[in-house]
Amino acid sequence: KVLVGNLIGEDHVNYVLMYNMLTGIRIAVSRCQAKIKRPLTDEDFTARHKYSFDIVGNELTPSAKYDFKFKDYAPNVFRELREDYFQLDPADYLLSLTAKYILSELGSPGKSGSFFYFSRDYRFIIKTIRHSEHKFLLSILSEYYSHVKNNPHTLLSRFYGLHRVKLPRGRKIHFVIMNNLFPPHKDIHETFDLKGSTVGRLYSEEKASQNPRAVLKDLNWINRGKMLELGPEKRALLTEQLRRDSELLKKVHVMDYSLLVGIHNVRRGNRDNVRSNTLKVFSPAVPPIRRKITQIKGGRSPEAIAMRQAMRTSDPKRLGAGTLNLPEVDTGDRQHFIFYQDEGGLQATDESNEATDTIYYLGVIDILTPYASVKKLEHFWKGLKADRHKISPVPPVEYADRFFNFMKAIMRGGGGGGRFKAE
Ligand code: ATP
Ligand code: CA
Ligand code: CA
The missing domain is CATH 3.30.800.10 (Phosphatidylinositol Phosphate Kinase II Beta)
Structure with a gap:
């Protein structure tokens, strides 16, 4: 999108x-x-x-x-x-x-x-x-x-x-x-929609190179060697919150949700002004x-x-x-929340918990698809063709565990460490 x-x-x-x-x-x-x-x-x-x-x-x-x-x-x-x-x-x-x-x-x-x-x-x-x-x-x-x-x-x-x-x-x-999830006052330089699934989770890199606003997927993340660069403190907090959130999603039997990740690079700043092009006033x-x-x-x-x-x-x-002036500073209500308190997002940190040049804008979205609806059928058909644990529509427990494990695997302190390997 x-x-x-x-x-x-x-x-x-x-x-x-x-x-x-x-x-x-x-x-x-x-x-x-x-x-x-x-x-x-x-x-x-x-x-x-x-x-x-x-x-x-x-x-x-x-x-x-x-x-x-x-x-x-x-x-x-x-x-x-x-x-x-x-x-x-x-x-x-x-x-x-x-x-x-x-x-x-x-x-x-x-x-x-x-x-x-x-x-x-x-x-x-x-x-x-x-x-x-x-x-x-x-x-x-x-x-x-x-x-x-x-x-x-x-x-x-x-x-x-x-x-x-x-x-x-x-x-x-x-x-x-x-x-x-995305702030009005910061350009988002890269966007990923991550499900923890690798089947069919690739956005054409060719198209992506022409469109800075493309929403990339799991395989693009892996192929680009991305990691969520978070030091031990933030890593522990984020892991624990994701664990609790995925437990709830498991309990209510949903699936197909994703972690939306917007990345702002502080050095690059807002000079591309990606935001304002995207906004037109509807009156x-x-x-x-x-x-x-x-x-x-x-x-x-x-x-x-x-x-x-x-x-x-x-x-x-x-x-x-009818002009649209976006604020140049954070509006404030996000200050209360750990994961949204650095300029409305979560600033990356290195292994000694020092801030680095990246701000993440993160959230779990699209959480209203109950497994009971269309997905059972889709699961059946897709399951015939591909490894059924890697495809997107698996039952909620499996979906949540795979989602959570993927997110854990892609976190590390900024500035070093390994890479997530595709299975
Ligand atoms: P599908 O079911 O085909 O995945 P959908 O219509 O249910 O699509 P979502 O998955 O909810 O749509 O969102 C599609 C895209 O819209 C996301 O990948 C993201 O780019 C953007 N988006 C959705 N929710 C948010 C949000 N809360 N903040 C910022 N961007 C969002
Ligand atoms: Ca979705
Ligand atoms: Ca949806």
Whole structure:
């Protein structure tokens, strides 16, 4: 997948969808956040809040440009995750996602058919997911929640919200909001998506030489002789966290996830400016909905007040021109997390734990594929042709062990040591 933004204008096929997503998020999240926090109950994990938008509007939903329905899943659980464990500032979250939005798509070149959208400040990603992935996330939500609670430094994708948009003809689009592992203020010079599998895990080096943003795979990593250069301290921490995270993935029977590794070379810095080329502003011109503010105006409830605020802050006119200025420094919320505290990432160290010239941006992504779904079939067919332990779809326990062993094998203190050998 290539990280190139396409401008989403009103004529873009996904303009309406994007508009509806953003409008839904804005209203649902601000309503949820306006409520007084209370301890979670079991019901919070199965809760769903429904909103119906149309051009007229009502007390709950201001008028919108289009007719659509919006569903917010387990809003209180995600709120607690965001605020108490992922250390997001509530106002920031809403503003990032609803301010004059974003740049588009990481396209949909993957076989999954998902679309990716970045928030304007590049901190958040909206990923459309399949219905099966959506059901799966809900089914493991309490385990995911407990894991995050017990593992504040988890490397797993940070899910901030789970939502659904339903268009008038009944088309349903499910999506999650999650962390962008890559920082807005640093160029990523090399990207790898590692699964610990070697079969079919090669991106054409010829194509890669023409595209600095190519996402390379396991065999490219091995052939290039790469290692995660981490001294004993960081190596031990990362190994332990990966072990715990892969135990969870084993337990919930997922597979097909990967360790995404972005590499920034400090000496090279930002001079290639790979970032800004990739970013174009998408301005859905979410309307300030002045007219309907009067309807909500009467409301003295915290919800009505929060909604008025949300509308004000997301008025594009208040946010100036459509230029996209990415911050030049780290935004701060990542400081709390061991693996994201050096410029939003993890700085490489040598055998004496001294910092070297590389910063890694790491995380375990694409963690919503239950083994029970399509994979059993694929496993069977592929298993006939290749060594069944090396191919990508193996059962979850085997997948997790292979994943974890691979990651352990590719770590060493910077400046020396061996190489990972292909089997
Ligand atoms: P497939 O199932 O075919 O692998 P997918 O549509 O499920 O594809 P992912 O594997 O989740 O997509 O992600 C595809 C690519 O998008 C990754 O290799 C990475 O380059 C980028 N990406 C995904 N999640 C993130 C993230 N949280 N931060 C930064 N980049 C990401
Ligand atoms: Ca993937
Ligand atoms: Ca996937």
